[in-house]
Amino acid sequence: MIIPKWVITDDTEPLFRNMIAYEYYLTGSPQRYVTDYVFFMYCLVNSPEDAKLLRRSGILSNYLGADEIVHRVINQLGKNIIISKKFSYSNIFKIVNRHCRHRRNRWMATLRRDYFSSPWALISVLAAITLLVLAIIQTTFAILSYCKLLPKF
Template sequence: MEFNKGGEASTLISHELSELSKTQTQRSIYRVHKYLRNVNSQCYEPNIVAIGPYHSNKDNLQMTEEHKLRYLQLLLERKKENVESTKTPCHNLFPGGRLKYKTERSPEEIKHILDLVHGNWIPSIKEVNLNVDEVDRMREWRFIHSATELTNANVAFQKKLSDDFFKVEFDDGLMQMPPLNIEDRTECFFRNLIAYEQYFQDSRPNFVTDYVKLLDSLINSSEDIDILCKCEIIDNWLGDNEVVANIFNRLTLSVTGHQHFVYTDIFDKVNAHYGTRRNKAIATLRRDYFNSPWAYFSFLAALAILSLTVAQTVFSALQVF
């Protein structure tokens, strides 16, 4: 496009800016972007029932549409109301409908079912005592070694029952985490909550995303899953440790990190423990020289031979004198 005057460009831009949607910040239901869908698109597709407008017209979901109406009828009968006289919490089931009602714990509005699940699963910012100083420090994201490497560096893992699913603690070489059951639905559950957090437009920490990133750091292979299963942090209902490792290694693909990383303090403590000269040396010895049961047996055999040789030498010397 050519402009005869410089002012025409600024006028056109100003006009386009004025035409921008005023409701962008009010949106609460988003389509999962293609980069997340490309990793595993099936996790974002309903198989039985459509909730909301995006999937309601799909042929494979039509068999449940009548059931939805029956449940609506039962709900209205129980409330002794009709469609015209009430704004029921289920009117988000209809195409174009929007669900808005307040929770008992705060005036925040629940926008849809996924928002309800997310809001009731994560702790509030007040519960984790997130202050300005911590937010500033969280901007430096780091990584930690895998469970196998940390075990080699004298880190122990322990299951800890807690009402806060995201409560992870590390002190004096001991990492404590709440238990996690891995089943068929686990990947889809995490993927949908992670996708939802990708569209946060405020400074809320991404608890689910950061928790999965923590597990992804700890899990590189089936050996790491085996360690976490033995200490009952992970309960593998899928059976195959390699499958579980692959799930967590792929969960954060195409996921944008948030500047407010929840586990910065944990990562700092773990890396400080791993970085000591003594623990580094122990980790290197275990990784390079004692990485299998046969290596231990070979070491013990060599130690036994050396001990016998020394004993024989001492005994011979005593006989001479």
């Protein structure tokens, strides 16, 4: 997914409010690109952590300081706007929803988010699996060697 870069400054909220108002009242076009983009970003940024992730990905440029402020600005911009009938990002919403409906994708997301959030968690799981495999091999060889020592009748 390719998302256009958005520079967030002190002037972002009034500028985008004016562009949204311009789209609503001065153009006769059923397509509202700025409004749709603001709503799309509003759907993406649900918390300051989301703003941080988008900033690290190069989608947002934050000139306001904290990611909490960026979240608040986008949240204020996205409230009480009406998207166009020909929503520009409807296809992306359909693709993402189809992807998220698969149980395997939800499980993988939960696994990554809850259990493998740091590299140390992955290393510890791999170490535990290795130790478990070695213990099973050791037990197998111990049983096989014990069976060879038993007298045959």
